[in-house]
C-alpha cells in the first residue's frame with residue numbers, strides 16, 4: 001500500500017569553508033554564543049565520534065511516526081553526500097529507528113552522519129562502521145515500516161527546532177543546531193569565544209584568572 005511521505009525541496013548546500021570553520025569549534029562554544037540556547041538535550045554521540053572530532057554538516061530533516069522508519073529509508077535515498085540526516089522520532093526509545101544496515105548504507109553514500117531524537121540498535125556494529133551517530137538511546141526492538149512521515153520539513157531535536165539545511169555541529173558533548181541564516185554570524189562569535197577561552201586557560205596557568213565577578217554575583221550567608 002502507498003504511504004504518505006511529504007517531501008519538500010532541498011536547500012542549497014552551504015559553502016565548504018563555512019563548514020570547515022565550524023569543525024574547528026566545540027559544540028559548547030557554538031551553543032554558548034547562541035545564548036546557550038541551540039544545544040539539543042539528550043542526543044549523545046553513541047558511535048563514530050572521536051574525542052578530538054567535530055562534525056559540521058547541513059541537515060536533511062526527517063519527521064517520522066515514533067517507532068517507524070519508512071521515511072528514514074527514503075531520506076537515505078534523498079540525502080546528498082556531506083549531508084547529515086536528522087530524525088525527529090519525538091524522543092521515543094521503545095523502538096530503534098535504524099541500525100547497522102542503514103548506517104552502512106549511509107556511509108556508502110558518503111553522508112556526514114545521523115542524528116536521531118529516538119533510539120538506534122546494533123550499537124557494537126555502529127562503533128565499528130565509524131559513521132558519526134548521535135541518538136537518545138539504544139534498544140534491540142526494531143522499527144515498523146508503515147509511515148507516515150515527512151522529509152525536509154521543520155523538526156524538533158532534543159527540544160530544539162531544526163529546519164532542513166540548518167547546520168548541525170556535533171562532537172563528544174552532543175549536538176548544536178545553527179539556523180542557516182545565522183551561520184556566518186554564529187561562526188564568527190564562536191571563534192571569538194574560542195580565543196577568549198584560550199586567554200582564560202593561559203590566565204589560569206599564570207594564576208591570574210579573574211574571579212572578581214563571583215563575589216558580585218553571589219550573596220553569601222554565613223551559617224553558624
Ligand SMILES: O=C([O-])CC(=O)C(=O)O
Nearest residue numbers: 098099100101102142143
Ligand atoms: O531493521 C531496521 O530497519 C533497522 C536495522 O536494524 C538496521 O538498519 O540494521
Ligand SMILES: [Mg+2]
Nearest residue numbers: 099100101122
Ligand atoms: Mg539491524
